[in-house]
Amino acid sequence: MFGLYWADEGGLPAGDRGAAYGDGLFETIRMHGDRGVLLSRHLERMVRDAGRLSIPLANADLRKACTAAIARYSGRFTGQESDRGWVLKLTLTRGEGGRGYQPGPGIRPNLIASASPLPAPPPGSGVFADFSRVPLTVNPLFAGIKSLNRLEQVMAAREIEDDLFEVLMSDTNGDLIEGTRTNLLLKVREGWITPPVKVLAVAGILRQWLLERLRARGESVMECALSIEDVMGxxxxxxxxxNSVMGVVPVRRLAGQDLPxxxxxxxxxxPLELLE
Amino acid sequence: MFGLYWADEGGLPAGDRGAAYGDGLFETIRMHGDRGVLLSRHLERMVRDAGRLSIPLANADLRKACTAAIARYSGRFTGQESDRGWVLKLTLTRGEGGRGYQPGPGIRPNLIASASPLPAPPPGSGVFADFSRVPLTVNPLFAGIKSLNRLEQVMAAREIEDDLFEVLMSDTNGDLIEGTRTNLLLKVREGWITPPVKVLAVAGILRQWLLERLRARGESVMECALSIEDVMGxxxxxxxxxNSVMGVVPVRRLAGQDLPxxxxxxxxxxPLELLE
Incomplete structure (x- = not known):
């Protein structure tokens, strides 16, 4: 089991390994009332990826904490804005203590639950994006894990200014990988292209759900390298x-060039059909 | 200026970006009484690298907080153990808030000061080390910064078991880069070899001081790639x-092979000659 903290009460232990080393992971879940979009997939991903980081987390314990968090927060997002929903964020850290980087034996994880209003939906007609100057490096052992090591995304997100919605990050080989908070999906004549999980910083829940849905419809989805030329050509x-919270967002203009x-x-x- | 938190009082804001994204950096300084080993270099590195991360930090403010931290903590490490000294840790985060990865405008950094006893010194006759199975990935933009994104080091440190003192990490090309908490220096006939700053996760204070000292003595120091064959051959x-806290530690056995x-x-x- 873990220690449970409510973000609105403050008071995370100053020695928490999340704050010390980014030693943990998180989920952000789109909520409407007391139900969440693809909620089970989010909780299952957290349990699975906590296991990859050797942070003990039982599915049943996480479910129970999630239910308590929903009971605590959902009532705060009612009235006129209720249709827009809210966002539940769950952060799991390895806990407190240890000798430097080495976690202590029997260390108990901490779970922090917070809530915020759903951001305004992006226009259905599409958004503006650009290429980031921050290269993305992904450790093959942690590929796809929504860990708390997000300094690259933070620094890239500082480039999102004016009318930009997102910046797209490439790896040090120049392959296009993902946005700061979004996965990429390219439509081509033969079907769809998206970079494979093994090169992703974050393997999104919506990405996985959408690939399954497209394949179930008989469409061809290729998980392979994506170049800037693929996208701009x-x-x-x-x-x-x-993005699980914002949905599927078409890019109307990229680095000053109009896209179809x-x-x-x-x-x-x-999302309203996928509430659980 | 920044918000100042004492680790022994707990209560870091649960929304702090250090805990959320590893959005910050830290220093660990070897202290004896109210003086620190190479203290100025540590504080200057924090100011410089905070600048690289666009976290505002004035040297004078950091100095003042450091002085207050020393006044608070140094008296706790007295008596019989006083010769062994203590460790002052300063963690600077970008602060609280923002829209996801994007920091809010005018966000105020947080500084967390903590103290711990100096660890027992490693034997002068040398230590045992092994190679880590965790590859090290270093973003060229953040090379050398002692940031809070340390999940790779945490996972590698879990391999330090039994009589091991350290595990050595290689990049995805197989070049040897550094230990989880130590920089590497190899003695060869022609002089000394150490990997260059541009490939390092953390560019240590002791490493830099020692390179300068060796060069001042007229010795040849090559900052270039280091292979496993270089070390084992x-x-x-x-x-x-x-390591700034533990000093210069010879490796007596590496991956089961005796080293000179x-x-x-x-x-x-x-260290006692370098107190400030």
């Missing part, structure tokens, strides 16, 4: 940003 | 681990 029939954009894909993902 | 005349080891280098670095 004639091959591109549409570039989509995927429609919100056809957005109709596949209706 | 006949070229090796001694491998040293460098003496503590001659340790006599160059006498």
């Amino acid at each position: 004639e091959r591109c029939q549409g570039l989509y940003l995927l 954009a429609d919100d056809g894909l957005a109709t596949i993902f209706n | 006949e070229r090796c005349q001694g491998l040293y681990l460098l 080891a003496d503590d001659g280098l340790a006599t160059i670095f006498n």
